[in-house]
Amino acid sequence: MIRPNPSKVAAYSPPSHRRSYTERDVQLYALGLGLGSDPVARDELPFVYEEWGPKVLPTMASVLGSDMLWFADPDLGLGDAAGVHGDELLTLHQPLPPNGTISSRISRVDLYDRGESGHGVMILEEEMHDEATGILLATRRQTDVLIGAGGFGGDAPPPTYRPALPDREPDVVVERTTLTQGALLYRLSGDHYHLHVEDDFAREAGFDGPILHGLATYGLACHAIVAACCGHDPVGLTSFFGRFTAPVYPGESLATDIWRGEDAVSFRVRAVQRGATVIDNGHADLRG
Template sequence: MPMNLDAVGASTGPTRIAWTETDALLYALGVGAGQEDALGELAYTTENTAGVRQRVLPTFGAVLAQFRAPADGSPRPELDIGTYDPAQLVHAEEAVTLARPIPAAGTMDVTTTLAGIYDKGSGALVVSDTVGRLPGDPPDSPTLLVRSSLFIRGEGGFGIPGPKQPWGTPDRRPDMALEVGTRADQALLYRLSGDRNPLHTDPKFAARAGFTRPILHGMCTFGVVGRRLLSALGDDDPELFVSISGRFSQPVYPGDKLSIVVWSDGPEARFRVLGPEGWVVLDRGTFVTRPR
C-alpha cells in the first residue's frame, strides 16, 4: 500500500471554516480546563461570567487547522497521501504558532500543503503545513501556522530521509516540574472537537493497532500540556503565547497523570512530558512566549 510521493507540494484550499463560542468552550473542557478547579479557568470554560471575557486556548488552532468542516457544509478537502491501513496511523509531531490570539468565534481561511513524506525505516512520516488567515490579517502575517506529522507504520522503505531536527536541553537540572492529570473519560469528551478516530474509543480497533485498550488522542495530550504550560510560563494569557511544539513518543491512556519537566531560558522553554511510570510520552518540546 504505497505512499503517494508525487503529492508532495500539493495543497488544498483556501477553505473557509467557522467556529462558535461553544466549539471553543468544548475544546477547553476536552483538554481538561476546569477539571481540578471548576471556577479556576472560567475565561476558557464559560462565555457569560460577569467581568470575565471568554478567551481561547492557543492549541485550539490545531483543531481549526485539521478538523473543522467548511462553513458551507461541504466535505473538507483532503490531501491524497496514498493508501494505508488507518489502524497503523499515529500522530507523530505537532507545532502550533500564533501571530495573535484566536477569537472566541469567527471564520478563517485555511490552506494545507503536503510538505513531505519521509522514510523512517519502520514507517512513513507524513508532514503537512496549514496556514490559517482571519479576515483582516496582513498578507505576510497569518494568524495561525500549524505543522502536523503523522507516522504510518509499515509504510517505510522508499528511501527518502527526513531533515535533521536538532533539539537538546541545557546542561542542568530542569527549572521546574509541573503536574497535570487526565480523566478516564477524557477521550470521550475530546473527540467531540472533531477527531473521531476509533483508536481512542473502540477496544477492538485499538487491539488491531497493537494497544491493550484505547489510547488518548495525542492532540488531547498536546492540549492538556499546552494549557498547563500557558498557565505556568505565559501568565495564563493567550496574548503572550507564540508557539508550542512536541513529538509524541509513547501512548498516554485516559486517566494517566503526567509530569512536565521544563528548562526555561527567557521567552523560550524546552520540555518533556513523563507518563505515570516515568517514560517520556511527549519529547523535544518547545514553548515560546512574548516578552512581558
C-alpha cells in the first residue's frame, strides 16, 4: 500500500469548488435518505414535493462541497486506502436556499498517524458561500479514517471530540427503516465511492458488503431531530455533529435516541437488529 505523504499533504492547497443545484437536487437528496417512503406522510412531503416546498435539510450542505477528486492525486498518497468517515460537524450560518450555486474552499487539511498497525486520520475544514451574494452559508469539519494507512511517520491525532450523552433514558426515539437501494439512490447526490456499491471492494475493506454512506445516516438523524424538536422546520437547526462508530447496511432499521435540552439536543443512532450504535455522541444546536 502507498502511504500518505505528510509533507506533500501539508503543502497542498485543494482547489476551490463550485456546485450549482436545483430544487430537483434537493428532492433527490431527501429521497436518497428515504423520505417519502410513506407517500401520504404530510410532514415529509415538503422535503420531496415541489408544490409544498421543497424544504432543505441542513445536512444537504455535506454533499454540496468539494468533490474530493484531488484526494486521488498520487503525490499525496491518500487514494490507495479505503476511507470511511470518522465524524462530521456542520455549522449553519444561514439556511440553505432551495436552489443556487455554492462556492466552497477547503481551508484546512490536517493528517495524523495512528501507527504502523493502525490507520491514517485526515481532518478537513471547508467554508461554503452562496456565490451570488457571497454570504457564508455553512462551515463543515470532516474527519476521515484511512483504513490501514498508518505508519507514515506523522503526528498522533488529537483527542476525539465526544460530547457526553445524558445519563438517563432518551426523551424521544424516532425509528425508520432504511431503503435496501438507499446507497444507490444517495450516491446520485454526489458521493460515488465504490464502497457503497461494489461488494468485492467493500469486503476487501473489511465489511460484510456495501455499506450505506455515513452522511446518509447523518442526514436521517438530522431529519429525526428536525421532526421531533423543530416542528419539521429545518431552519431550527444551527449546528449538527455526529461521530460514526459502526457501519449501516442498506435495509437496516435505525433508531435515533434524542435527549432534549434548552437550546440543544443530544442524540445517538442505533442499528436496531444488530444492537449496534452507528452514530454516537451526537449534538445539535437549535435556533433560539
